[in-house]
Amino acid sequence: MLYFLIKRVLSAIPVLLGITIITFTVIHLAPGDPVQVRMGQKYDPEVAQRLRTEMGLDKPLPVQYAIFLGDLVRGDLGYSFVKNLPVNELLRGKFGNTLYLSISAMLLAVLMGMLLGILAAIRPQSALDYAVMVFAVAGVSIPVFWLGLMLQLLFGVQLGWFPVTGMTEYGATLAENLTHLVLPAVTLATVPMAIIARITRSSMLEVMEQDYIRTARAKGLGQRTVLLRHALKNALIPIITVIGNMFALLLTGAVLTETVFSWPGLGRAMVDAITQRDFPVILGGVTLFAVTFVIVNLIVDSIYAWIDPRIRYT
Amino acid sequence: MKYFTIIIAAAALLALSGCPKPAGQAPEAKGPLPVKPLQEKVYRFPLPADPPTLDPMHITDTVSDTVARRLFNGLVRFSPSLEIVPDLAENWVISEDGLTYKFFLRKGAKFHNGVEVTAGDFLYSFTRILDAAAAARNEDVPSERAQMLFDVAGAQALFEGQAENVAGLSAPDDQTFIIKLKENFAPFLSVLCMSNFVVVPRDAVEQDWKGFAQHPIGTGPFVFDRWEHDNEIVLKANRNYWEKEVKLDVLVFKVMPDENTRYQAFLNGDIDHTDIPFGKMADVNANASLKPMVQGVTAMDMYCYGFNCEKPPFDNKLVRLAFNHAVDKEAIIKNILEGRGEVQKTYFPPGSFYFKADSEGYPYDPAKAKAYLEQAGYPDGNGLSEVTLSIDTQQLSRQIAAMVQEDLRQIGVKVSIEQSDWSTFLARVYAGELTFHQNTWLADYPDPDNWLYVLLESTQAGAPGNITRFSHTQFDQLVRKARKTVDEAERIRLYGKAEDIALAAAPWLLVYWRKNLTLVQPYVKGLEITAMDRTPQLNNSRMEDVYLER
Numbered sequence: 001m002l003y004f005l006i007k008r009v010l011s012a013i014p015v016l017l018g019i020t021i022i023t024f025t026v027i028h029l030a031p032g033d034p035v036q037v038r039m040g041q042k043y044d045p046e047v048a049q050r051l052r053t054e055m056g057l058d059k060p061l062p063v064q065y066a067i068f069l070g071d072l073v074r075g076d077l078g079y080s081f082v083k084n085l086p087v088n089e090l091l092r093g094k095f096g097n098t099l100y101l102s103i104s105a106m107l108l109a110v111l112m113g114m115l116l117g118i119l120a121a122i123r124p125q126s127a128l129d130y131a132v133m134v135f136a137v138a139g140v141s142i143p144v145f146w147l148g149l150m151l152q153l154l155f156g157v158q159l160g161w162f163p164v165t166g167m168t169e170y171g172a173t174l175a176e177n178l179t180h181l182v183l184p185a186v187t188l189a190t191v192p193m194a195i196i197a198r199i200t201r202s203s204m205l206e207v208m209e210q211d212y213i214r215t216a217r218a219k220g221l222g223q224r225t226v227l228l229r230h231a232l233k234n235a236l237i238p239i240i241t242v243i244g245n246m247f248a249l250l251l252t253g254a255v256l257t258e259t260v261f262s263w264p265g266l267g268r269a270m271v272d273a274i275t276q277r278d279f280p281v282i283l284g285g286v287t288l289f290a291v292t293f294v295i296v297n298l299i300v301d302s303i304y305a306w307i308d309p310r311i312r313y314t
Numbered sequence: 315m316k317y318f319t320i321i322i323a324a325a326a327l328l329a330l331s332g333c334p335k336p337a338g339q340a341p342e343a344k345g346p347l348p349v350k351p352l353q354e355k356v357y358r359f360p361l362p363a364d365p366p367t368l369d370p371m372h373i374t375d376t377v378s379d380t381v382a383r384r385l386f387n388g389l390v391r392f393s394p395s396l397e398i399v400p401d402l403a404e405n406w407v408i409s410e411d412g413l414t415y416k417f418f419l420r421k422g423a424k425f426h427n428g429v430e431v432t433a434g435d436f437l438y439s440f441t442r443i444l445d446a447a448a449a450a451r452n453e454d455v456p457s458e459r460a461q462m463l464f465d466v467a468g469a470q471a472l473f474e475g476q477a478e479n480v481a482g483l484s485a486p487d488d489q490t491f492i493i494k495l496k497e498n499f500a501p502f503l504s505v506l507c508m509s510n511f512v513v514v515p516r517d518a519v520e521q522d523w524k525g526f527a528q529h530p531i532g533t534g535p536f537v538f539d540r541w542e543h544d545n546e547i548v549l550k551a552n553r554n555y556w557e558k559e560v561k562l563d564v565l566v567f568k569v570m571p572d573e574n575t576r577y578q579a580f581l582n583g584d585i586d587h588t589d590i591p592f593g594k595m596a597d598v599n600a601n602a603s604l605k606p607m608v609q610g611v612t613a614m615d616m617y618c619y620g621f622n623c624e625k626p627p628f629d630n631k632l633v634r635l636a637f638n639h640a641v642d643k644e645a646i647i648k649n650i651l652e653g654r655g656e657v658q659k660t661y662f663p664p665g666s667f668y669f670k671a672d673s674e675g676y677p678y679d680p681a682k683a684k685a686y687l688e689q690a691g692y693p694d695g696n697g698l699s700e701v702t703l704s705i706d707t708q709q710l711s712r713q714i715a716a717m718v719q720e721d722l723r724q725i726g727v728k729v730s731i732e733q734s735d736w737s738t739f740l741a742r743v744y745a746g747e748l749t750f751h752q753n754t755w756l757a758d759y760p761d762p763d764n765w766l767y768v769l770l771e772s773t774q775a776g777a778p779g780n781i782t783r784f785s786h787t788q789f790d791q792l793v794r795k796a797r798k799t800v801d802e803a804e805r806i807r808l809y810g811k812a813e814d815i816a817l818a819a820a821p822w823l824l825v826y827w828r829k830n831l832t833l834v835q836p837y838v839k840g841l842e843i844t845a846m847d848r849t850p851q852l853n854n855s856r857m858e859d860v861y862l863e864r
Contacts, residue, residue, distance in 0.1 A: 032737030036744065038366075040374030041755070042768060042779040044461035050446050054455055082366045083543070084455075084527035093543060152578050160348060165579045167545055170356060170566045262570040264544035272363070277737050 001305070005298070012294045016287065020072070023286045024065050027279055034081045034277040055081055068283060077284035082276045087284040091266065095288060097167060098265035101257070102250040104181055105188035110243060113193040117200025118227065124205060132197055139194025148187040148260035155183060165262040184261040188254055192246040199242050203235040210234070236307050244300030248293045346603055348583035349837065354563040355862055357838075358585045360576045360850045364544045364569045369527035370512045371443045371457040376756065379509045380851040381547060381567055386512035386532035389417050389436070389491070390503055392854055394842045396665060396760045398503050402431060402513060402533065403491070412800040415493045415502065423556040425515045426537045433485035438516040440466075440483055440493075447475045459510040467496040498798040500805060504759035535560045535858035544569050561840070561861035576850065580833055586862075587834045587841070589849040592710055595652030598833065610831040610843050612656045614663040614760055619703070619718070619823035620743075620753035620782035627690070627698055628749055634820040636686035638676035641721045645678075647826055650713045655826035661770070661816045663827055665845040666760040667802055668809045673817065675824055683725045695726025704732045704751040706739050711752060714825070744777040753781065753822055757846055762809045767793045770816060784821035837864045 035052050036043070052058050056067065071078055077087035120132035156164035163169065168177045207213065208231055216230045255267030266285060273281035304311045365378035370386055373379050389403040400406075403417035423431045442448070443457040444466075463469050468481025482494035495502065505511070518531045530538050533556070536549035547567040551560040568584075570576045573591040580588035590598055590608075598604045621628035621637070628634055647655040659675025662668065684694070692698040703718065705711040712733060719729040729750075734742070742748050758764050768774055771793050772785035789812050796808035830849040834841055840859040847853050 030738075031741055032735070033741050034737075036740050036777070037737050038374065039458050041740070043374075043458065043777055044464075045777055047446075047456060047458065047460050048777070050456040051458065083364075084367045084369060084372065084524065085543075090543065097545075149574060149578075152575070157578055157581050160582070163584060164582055165570055165575050165584060166568060168542075169584075170358070170546065170548060170564065171353065259572055260575060262545075262568070262572065262575055264542065264569070268544060268571070275735055275737065276366075 001302075005302075008298055008301070015294065016290055019290045020069070020283065020287055021065070023283055024061075024068065027277070027282055028061055030277075032277045034279060037276045037278075038081060068280075072287065077287070078280035080273075080278055080281050082273070082278045082281075087280045090269065090281060091284055091288055094264065094266040094269045097263065098251060098254055098258070098267060101181070101184055101188060101263060101265060102247070102254055104185040105254075106192065106243075106247055106250055108185055109189040109192035109196055109246070112189070113196030114200050114239065116193075116197040118204060118232065120197070120201045121204035121208065122227070129201075132201065136194040136198040136201075139190045139197075142190065144187060144191065144256045145260050147190060148183070148257060151183050151187055152260070167263055184257050184263055187260070188250060188257045192243075192250060195246065196239065196242060200235070200239055203238045204231055207231045207235045233307065237304060240300060240303055240307065244296055244303075248296050251289065251292055347581055347835070349835075349864055350583045352864075355561070356564040356566055357562050357857065357860060357862070359565060359567045359852075359857075360570045360579070360585045360588055361547075361567050362571055362573075362576075362850065365547070367527045368530045368538070368541075369523075370510055370514060370530075371439075371459065372455070372527065373509055374458050376848045376851045376853060380853045381549075382509045382512070382530075382532075383534070383853060384536045384549060384565060384857050385530055385534045385538060386509065386514070387423070387534055388506055388509075388512040389419075390506050392507050392760070392844070392846065394844050394854070394856070396845060398507065402436075412498045412500075413495045415495075417491045417493070419489045419491060420556065421489065423533055424554060425518075425533050426531045426552065427515060427518060429515055429517070431513055431533055432488040433491040434488065435513050435516055436491045437483055437485040438519075439512065439514045441472070441480055442514075442519070443510065444469050444472045444480055446473050457510070459508075462505055462508070462510065465495050465497065465499040465502065467494045469496075498800060500797055500800055501759060501761035501763045504761045504764075508758055536565050539564075555858065558858060560858045562857065565857055577833075580835075583835075586838050587832050587850060587852070590654075590831055590833060593652070595654060595831075604833065607833045607836060608831055609834050609841070610829055610849065611845050612664065613828050613830045613845050613847060614665055614757035615828040615830070615848065616658065616663065616753070616755045616826075617655070617714070617828060618658055618753050618825040620751055621821060621823065622746060622749040622751075622783060623785065623821050624746065624783045625749045627692070627701070630690050631819050632686045632690035633692070633698075634823070635676070636683045636690065636725065637722065637727070637823050638683075638820050639679045639686065640683035640725045640727070641718050641823060641825070642678040643825055646714055646717050650710070650717065651826065654829045654831050656829065658824040658826050661813055661822070661824075662762045662765045662809070663757065663845075666762065668762045668806050670810065670813050673813070675817075676820070680721075680724055687725060687727070692726075695728070698727060700728040700730055701750050702730050702732050702748075704734065704739065704742070704748045706736050706752060707733050718823075743781050746776065746783060750823075751781075756848060760846060762805075763793070763797045766809060766812055766816070767797055770821060782821045784816075784819070786815055786819060789815045789819075837862050839863055 035048050116132045120129040152164040155161045162182045163180050216226045258265040258268040270285045363377045387402045390398050391401040393399045404420040406417045446456040466482040471477035472480050484492045519526050535555050537552045539548040539550045541547045549565040576588045577591050579585045621634050643657045659673045660670045705715050715731045722729050768779040770784050772790050774780040775783045792808050792812040796805050799805050832849040839861050844854040
């Protein structure tokens with residue numbers, strides 16, 4: 001297992017290196033000039049030149065990349081071109097906010113999704129099963145920003161139950177601030193919830209037809225034991241895979257939700273950085289996403305062994 | 315039965331996610347909006363983005379500007395009617411030759427850290443903007459706005475590292491600050507009203523110039539408290555404000571990038587004013603409780619198109635005139651802006667000492683447009699290849715462009731629309747690659763110089779401002795002379811002649827002046843929106859005069 005972990009971590013290095021090289025090349029190939037964005041509309045070319053030197057953009061690209069890599073090794077992502085802030089500081093807060101939203105959404109999606117999937121699988125072709133399947137199809141089909149706006153209208157404006165924007169309210173208590181989480185978390189959870197519900201249902205249905213389930217039933221075990229201990233545990237592998245992929249997608253896919261709900265997260269910061277050609281923030285953000293992706297995948301793979309003793313890592 | 319359940323489930327889902335409402339009926343709250351109970355007198359101010367910086371000398375955008383204006387003071391400032399009035403300078407004297415400006419500072423004004431403001435602080439604040447050498451010593455980053463002070467004697471010498479200080483700036487005593495110009499520059503006082511030219515405390519900046527942009531110290535009506543990036547900036551009332559008692563306790567800027575989100579938050583009672591999203595004006599007008607909450611004026615904020623006057627077919631003024639007469643601006647304002655604009659008939663907006671009120675602009679007249687096109691050698695558009703109209707990615711820009719495209723098709727001109735993101739758009743327009751493109755401008759200062767010189771004089775071609783590359787010798791002479799002329803009547807005469815030339819040459823396709831219509835909660839009193847304001851930024855509205863009657 002330890003050997004497996006070391007191998008995986010080592011194999012992640014070329015992946016990360018490749019990602020930074022591609023990102024670096026792409027952002028420099030894209031049209032648009034960070035100095036121009038910074039100077040605003042109408043500016044003096046002489047002043048722009050000073051700024052270009054200051055931002056290190058006058059150096060050849062390989063040198064710029066080498067500087068970035070050298071700083072990266074020391075854990076320093078550089079200084080934002082647009083915001084007067086170190087990228088580390090800028091991303092740290094944002095990443096925390098995105099994690100907070102994504103983990104909440106993920107918990108909701110996993111709990112509700114698996115519950116719905118199991119309920120549907122217990123009585124296939126029943127009314128409940130159809131309702132769950134309609135939800136599963138609708139959930140992945142509804143555009144996230146539309147759903148967000150509709151939830152804002154219904155629960156924010158019409159009913160007044162939850163705040164519609166931001167993460168915190170000036171002068172509010174912790175409990176009041178928690179209400180800010182509800183609508184964005186539900187919005188973000190809808191797609192993974194629908195997918196998890198569908199996968200759980202089909203995986204459970206498949207397992208339920210296996211011989212060992214019949215055996216378990218035949219030896220007189222109760223419905224609950226059969227479902228949870230025998231069926232669910234065996235049905236979990238595809239579900240875990242989906243959850244792992246979903247989580248990484250949630251982190252990166254929170255952009256729309258973050259924009260609709262004015263949530264100060266990483267996704268929004270990245271979109272801003274891209275439109276403003278804030279190269280250090282783009283590179284830093286992509287690196288952070290890549291590292292997170294690698295770690296989540298590693299965790300998911302490690303969980304397989306724990307669930308299914310047949311899987312061994314060498 | 316099974317299908318029945320599916321239908322019920324689907325219906326329930328639709329109901330849960332909100333049903334479409336009948337058209338023409340305002341979907342939102344009919345009665346008074348909810349009023350949130352708050353302990354302190356808090357004003358919740360929406361911002362469309364997180365400010366890039368709060369260090370005044372680095373500000374180039376309207377969002378940073380709007381926060382900074384509540385934290386800092388300069389020598390002079392604009393009144394709500396955009397006259398120049400005293401700020402930290404109690405009064406000033408301009409020498410006979412118009413070159414020397416002597417400012418007498420008021421006594422007793424203090425920075426938020428308790429230190430009294432002196433002329434030395436102004437000397438430092440202005441020198442700092444020009445001290446690019448400090449950047450090379452890694453003590454500071456060069457100011458993006460250095461060139462705006464190049465009219466000061468000796469400014470360029472310091473900028474280029476040939477001098478230790480600026481010869482034209484001096485502070486003979488704590489209350490006197492003197493600026494000498496190298497040549498006459500009539501709009502200089504207006505330029506000084508920009509948020510870049512405020513006073514910053516020398517000691518605090520020198521101790522930690524990087525940190526200063528994150529926790530600024532000014533002299534203004536509000537004191538910086540905290541800044542959570544992309545979420546909120548909290549300012550507290552300055553209880554020792556030198557000018558007057560600030561009526562609010564707290565000013566919270568809430569970062570909300572989406573216009574629909576801001577609108578929802580306003581309806582929800584979560585913010586105290588908002589802009590009105592694209593397409594929502596009809597809802598607002600149809601809603602008896604929202605309609606009286608609308609405030610705003612026609613702003614010095616232009617939306618038009620530029621022709622690249624160097625490239626065919628737009629090097630021919632007849633083509634430019636034909637395009638101008640072909641577009642129905644009234645229809646654009648009525649159908650797309652829902653009335654939030656005024657037809658642009660001039661190259662300088664209403665609201666300053668100079669405005670050509672009697673100009674007819676280019677009235678919508680397809681017959682005339684066709685005649686011009688024929689005169690140019692393209693009867694019914696024959697022989698004219700397809701032109702590309704380049705715009706940014708906003709929905710509004712696309713809708714306007716579609717109407718322009720249709721209007722031009724009527725006179726036989728084929729137009730394709732090309733959208734690119736702002737950064738790409740700027741790079742290409744400055745490089746002179748685009749031939750027919752969006753041209754927007756919000757006044758830095760309400761002086762014709764900021765338009766007729768910066769945007770149309772031939773030495774300003776490209777990035778400095780003249781993106782249409784318009785070049786006309788007599789026009790150049792007039793606007794160069796006008797910026798050096800102190801006598802106002804003479805300046806009006808010069809700008810009048812210059813604008814006649816511009817109108818005849820038509821370097822732009824004039825469209826409209828924006829109206830900054832804003833929804834303001836009924837309990838907000840004392841808020842005055844000016845012609846230099848974007849919304850929801852409300853850059854020049856004086857928040858120290860605002861109070862709440864909840």
